[in-house]
Amino acid sequence: MAQDDDKALIEAALDNLLEPIVAMLLRNGVTYQEFATFSKNTFVSVAQRDFGVRGRPTNSSRISAMTGIDRREVGRIKDLLACESPVGQVRESQDRMSRVVRGWYEDADFLDKHGHPSQLPTEDGEISFKELVRRHGGGLPFKAVLKELLAAGNIKVLDNDILRVLKPYYSPPGSNPEALLRAGTVINELSNTLLHNLYVAPNKKKETPRFERRASSNDINVKDSEAFKAFLNIEGQAFLERVAVWINDHQIETEDTSKTVRLGVGVYGIERKN
Template structure:
């Protein structure tokens, strides 16, 4: 088997991409040894799942050749069946769905994108209550449990009329590392998957665009940050409303369902060595 030629630009790109991830690991106590063990599992799992010939599982020897992982380790890791691809957690999916219903579905919103304050109890607000909202999405989860957790995470707040007010236009916890890590896992994975597809696959690329400047003042950056927060959120709300309408109008066969992720991000850092550049827009 002939291995593909390594593009000379790939390793420098990977080195640059890994820097913020290594920064996170060092801040949270993940050592090189621990991450190397994890990376070995991922190499073996991806090779086993995505590099098959004629849809047959590859042998230990072929995985070892593809990955550079010793055959003894390949055999051990496959026997453990670790590193399986994981989707969003149930809490993540439930929370995102619940906020989407609140934002887009009657009687919980004034109009799509304008969520109403909800009476906490169904005994007061009837169907148009937080109890009613949770019951519409799941009969197995108590509304009080969801409310307590969402208050802790800063997703909702209570007013003096015992009504529940949505504090965010998406299920994005402001507190709680585990909850934020679920979004980190989901969003970064899907962004990276789109970028890797565009680098390696033929056919139509996924949409992936960015605008970047390197000679802005801190005042200009603050103004852009506010514009992205306000206007970018409106763009995402519009996509959310369209997705909700399409999901309700064009329900697919259960075996043909697809998921999507649409993202928007903003980042800034000091750039003391920048050379003034009028404007740069790039795409992958």
């Protein structure tokens, strides 16, 4: 009976995990068959990476036993996984796009006498949008950044190709497939924090739980929804800007990836009708 109860809890958790993901996939034209095929690749990838002995990749026989996928098919998928994935590259591109926007709000050379972001010429002069991208874009082409930030609603073109920044954060426009990828990276990082806290930190002495908290209630007056959103937009953005300052102060430039780690925090609102 206990096993049946555990299975029911796992199935309920799986339904909670998949429901918003499936909704996003259907809105982007991804069929069940495509999802099933890709999921099979992910099962092999995770089993190979996380369940080896003494830090070595898991062999094909064990992957097959764990996942229920035929050993020959496991071998085929492992060959596919050896090819480089664009996901990490796009995530880094999004991070660099965010740094361009933050630089416009934080780099003194791009602020007016009141400490507000200056209106910038597109590429003429020493202090221009092109120079902003050169300093903070990590090598991204300035015209590509300009096009993306215009599409995302971050900047507006005024007369004589003068640019004004409209908001201090970047997220890809909803019609852009990269917006779905960004959503995937957000879910991935939150899920990995939960995975770490559930299965890694309790079993390894040197690992500590990662910060993960919620503040929510099912009994809020529906009339207060908009007021809460306004409150969260102000307080959440202020908190993230303080985090961004800390991150900026602790970044290093090195090609040795063993000396760096990805750190950050995500803030998200909660709203669901009872």
